[in-house]
């Protein structure tokens with residue numbers, strides 16, 4: 129620190145250095161200091177990837193091919209070099225159905241009973257024919273046949289209801305699990321994923337999964353069992369004809385087995401494209417003004433249409449293979465029927481088989497159409513489900529902030545003295561980028577106001593992200609009070625901090641709900657005070673339902689300045705230990721900016737304030753100003769000392785503060801720190 133109170137920054141030598149062995153350590157928990165968290169909940173186990181998920185599909189392996197915000201990030205056109213969409217395993221699919229195994233077992237039994245009722249019908253037909261031939265009474269077999277038909281219909285109806293109810297439950301569990309995880313995704317993960325694609329996994333992929341995990345499984349198992357049952361009944365009639373039938377069906381089975389995996393791959397591709405449509409729409413609708421202002425509707429439409437077309441093309445491939453499987457399955461029955469008719473006819477001609485036996489056998493061959501179509505339909509559904517399971521599991525395995533729910537935040541004493549914030553040798557690098565922070569060290573004394581200034585890209589916002597544990601430093605420590613924040617659960621760190629970002633969003637709900645978003649127990653007086661100090665009371669008077677007016681996307685639209693004042697009021701109501709303001713007054717008019725500047729200065733007595741400012745006029749009276757440059761601390765001091773000692777700060781001050789002043793005042797004003805903006 130020199131005479132003027134300005135210290136030229138020297139990077140510390142004792143800061144933690146990145147461990148080259150931990151390639152992605154910057155987005156990981158910090159080993160031993162990270163709090164222990166319980167294992168995954170029941171639904172999380174379903175969402176987690178199965179052991180056979182290829183490592184390349186696991187979420188903890190960075191996949192730099194998907195980056196949000198680029199025109200090609202989620203478009204199918206860009207997928208030429210991208211790895212194929214993940215497909216899931218049958219074991220994983222069965223895992224979704226496992227919690228409902230009792231209902232599914234009952235459903236299977238009902239399905240079997242319905243099938244058995246069909247299975248015995250040829251026998252009844254044979255008995256009726258034999259009795260007609262013998263001149264006996266057909267009343268009993270006809271009555272039994274009718275009873276079986278009615279019972280079969282009833283069981284089928286009951287079964288359909290059970291299966292659909294279970295399907296809905298499966299999809300609800302999958303969606304709840306995904307929603308739970310996606311909302312807790314780490315910021316690092318959100319930064320590299322397209323939200324629209326993640327949303328499609330909840331809305332679209334889960335729908336495919338739901339029928340596969342119940343109807344698909346039951347159809348397949350039932351198909352296998354009734355198929356076996358029919359073969360057994362056929363064996364009781366004529367083993368030779370059974371052999372002929374099996375020969376035909378085996379050849380067909382081989383063909384179908386080759387086709388099925390192609391359906392699964394096509395569905396995975398189609399679903400990935402549906403996700404890409406979601407990604408394009410999410411980006412385009414979210415940036416609607418920019419898109420329209422740039423006349424880019426056509427380009428964005430084409431990008432979305434490309435994704436739609438890709439989904440269509442993949443869907444067509446899947447549909448073609450499904451149709452092929454159905455056709456081959458149907459043809460198999462016809463072929464088996466003709467072959468059995470020919471061979472069986474010869475047996476009848478040689479008196480080694482009766483006509484009624486041949487008719488019964490042929491009826492079984494026709495009956496086989498049912499299990500075969502169930503097998504074919506069930507297998508196709510399973511393949512579709514598998515295409516979706518891979519994407520669901522991939523989303524379910526993305527790294528989340530699991531310490532958010534795991535630990536109950538400790539109580540912070542309401543009247544505790546504001547803590548100091550101390551950064552020591554903090555380094556950070558975004559994946560695949562040059563270092564954003566290179567050994568940053570400075571201390572913000574408790575209850576004071578420190579401003580971070582510097583050119584664009586210097587690392588100011590990144591520093592705020594680290595302070596809130598959105599990202600983890602590659603090296604160095606950050607302490608709030610006497611605690612290293614790496615040792616605190618994220619929920620606790622964030623409870624101590626209130627953050628007002630550059631473009632603060634309005635959350636769904638009323639103005640009151642927005643204000644009390646994180647301070648539901650604030651009193652009426654505190655609410656009124658927050659409204660008054662942020663000058664929102666004027667807005668309140670204009671709103672039709674006052675505090676209970678819905679605001680945001682489905683309510684009254686607030687201006688940028690109103691949004692910022694709302695965000696500041698929300699932050700103040702939380703009564704934080706540390707207040708982070710990222711250009712929080714940039715959208716305000718001069719009068720409101722000055723008023724809020726004074727408010728922030730007063731607030732500093734109750735909490736420790738760090739603010740990012742491009743407009744130096746808002747921070748000339750800060751207790752301390754930290755000048756960042758290329759991720760490093762260039763200088764620390766007060767406005768006056770920095771104007772004297774730091775070239776970059778002096779340049780910023782000269783261009784910003786004095787541009788509007790007469791030339792003869794500039795030199796003296798720069799050194800005294802007065803300006804047109806902040807002069808008394």
Ligand SMILES: Nc1ncnc2c1ncn2[C@@H]1O[C@H](COP(=O)(O)OP(=O)(O)OP(=O)(O)O)[C@@H](O)[C@H]1O
Nearest residue numbers: 319558559561564583584585586587588589590591
């Ligand atoms: N999510 C991200 N992924 C990759 N790189 C990033 C990300 N966010 C920021 N960066 C990069 O890190 C560097 C520091 O960015 P940061 O936003 O912290 O700068 P800043 O000083 O806040 O800039 P500004 O004043 O323009 O807001 C920049 O080079 C930026 O491109």
